[in-house]
Amino acid sequence: MKPYYFLLSTAILFILASVLISPFELNFDILDTYIIIPVTQFLRCQAAGLLIFAAFYKYLSRYLLLKLLTWMHILSFIFLPLIFAWMSYSFNKSLAVVEISNQASASYFERNQQINNYIFLVLIAMQILPLFNLLYGIIKRNKKGAQ
Numbered sequence: 001m002k003p004y005y006f007l008l009s010t011a012i013l014f015i016l017a018s019v020l021i022s023p024f025e026l027n028f029d030i031l032d033t034y035i036i037i038p039v040t041q042f043l044r045c046q047a048a049g050l051l052i053f054a055a056f057y058k059y060l061s062r063y064l065l066l067k068l069l070t071w072m073h074i075l076s077f078i079f080l081p082l083i084f085a086w087m088s089y090s091f092n093k094s095l096a097v098v099e100i101s102n103q104a105s106a107s108y109f110e111r112n113q114q115i116n117n118y119i120f121l122v123l124i125a126m127q128i129l130p131l132f133n134l135l136y137g138i139i140k141r142n143k144k145g146a147q
Helices: 003-020 039-060 067-094 105-125 129-145
Strands: 025-030 033-038
Touching: 003 067, 003 105, 025 039, 025 067, 025 105, 033 039, 039 067, 039 129, 067 105, 067 129
Parallel strands: none
Antiparallel strands: 025 033
16 A cells, blocks of 8 residues: 555544544643643644645655655554543543542653653654655665766
8 A cells, every 4th residue: 555545544534533523632741831632623633744744755755765664654643643642531531530639649640741751752753754764765866876
């Protein structure tokens, strides 16, 4: 399957999910910044990003050299935000269970924030993969053309 078809079909699924899922809010605490995003907006922004990368992979696929980097980027761009959202949702649901005045609750909050920060930073770092793949492909192509 071509990467851009996969991205397009996943974007369509995300748009359908944003219409069909009952609305609730996702709360993220990223690098000491608290962000509240409605799940519908989160899914639609994710779908927009997938469509942008579908166009990128459609029109620049001949310059991309490594399919592994392409698929690593695509899968990380789809699954890391979903894991991030699921963790936020489950964390907010668990707040009803955790007693706020308990000493151990502070470590519970800190651990959740550290995991969210790690996932966020990995997601940002994975966005460099298409650029490396494109630059590597262009350099290889120029070397072949020069010989």
